Amino acid sequence: MAKIPLMPKATAVWLVDNTALTFEQIAAFCGLHVLEVKGIADGDVATGIKGMDPVSNGQLTREEIERAQKDPSYRLALAEPKIDMPEVQRRQGPRYTPVSRRQDRPDAIAWLLRYHPELTDAQIIKLVGTTKPTIQAIRDRTHWNSPNITPKDPVTLGLCSQGELDAAVQKAAEKVRREQEKARREAEKAGTLLPTEETQAGTPAPELDELTPPAEETPATAESLFPNAQPPAPADEEEEPAYDVESVFGNTPASEEESGEASGEDDEEKR
Template sequence: MTLPLMPKATAVWLVDNTTLSFEQIADFCGLHPLEVKGIADGEVAQGIVGLDPVTRGQLTRGEIARCEKNPGAKLELALSASPAIKPRTKGPRYTPVSRRQEKPDAIAWLVRHHPELTDPQICALIGTTKPTIAAVRDRTHWNSANLKPNDPVALGLCTQIELDAAVEKASVRQRQMQAENPVEESDEAVPDWAR
């Protein structure tokens, strides 16, 4: 169940301005009934100003009246007319200093296991720069002797869903390019190391 915005302040307002039971308020605000009783006694949430859920659009007067008449009823959050807030998924994300040295390992893993990924896709997944990717690919990175390819999902630099989406997008793009420019297979087209 979704909780109201600022649940303790909402509980303070509901205790002060309604005749709802402690269990109803606790269930709606995600608090323990004893905590709501403490709010009513003035022992808990001292100094917290009550937040009116009706003016904030989280409850309706009718919903409060319905639950005041029936102590067994549960308060339900009002549906908001505004769209739900989506979490931010794109853009740079903060990587702690202690985890930044793991980025080249993740780049090496991606270059080895998913060569179809482009540099901008790797930049978006891991939050790195193109020169760092080029240095890892060319083995000119300052720490290339100590690089150990490691899965970026295991390192916590991206999620498995993000990685799968990037790989799928890259493979679709690669199939489209192959369909547009078919290459005939011959002995000269296959490099020596692949024979």
């Protein structure tokens, strides 16, 4: 049920003209400021507005008005509707963009694609009131006006509010986080190796004994490495033969004189 009547200014005009209610009571019932109601009484506000009777349309009763006139601190309450009106469901669709701002939509789409790639096409369509083929054309740089597109903040262009943009970005980031968490659980279930940061997160720190360097070891020797090996047998020493001068130099040629004499004797024999 609505908390204020239909056409609150017209209702306030009627109450000012036809009842003895205070300005505070009329302002609280119609959802207006006290000075605005005073302006209506002075004729400075809502000039030309015809008053609407809340009693005839079933929003207020005579008994409620009389009770409020007797007690200035009493606040009027709307009467219960006799007919249940169905709730009007807003049709979900792309946002309407004025004609004067439609040429700014490609710039806003380019800004969203650059600085918030986590946003889905449906969210961009809801923010700036565009179509999916246009988003794809700007993403692929196949738009007919691609050379002239400059990324601009859609909030600055007046295509959406900062609250709507923040809500869409937060929702998209939450969706990405859920997808990453789901992929991690599936990877753990499939037995895929996890990153080093996650696997070593619960590893206890090494104790002091493990950090102490080992004592110096003695150098290894053949006896320590092969204790059962037998030493090689000593080789038999051969006696070196005795040499004399004649045996060594027995075949050396004689001196030049002796060789000359020998050659002369050979020549005489040949003659």
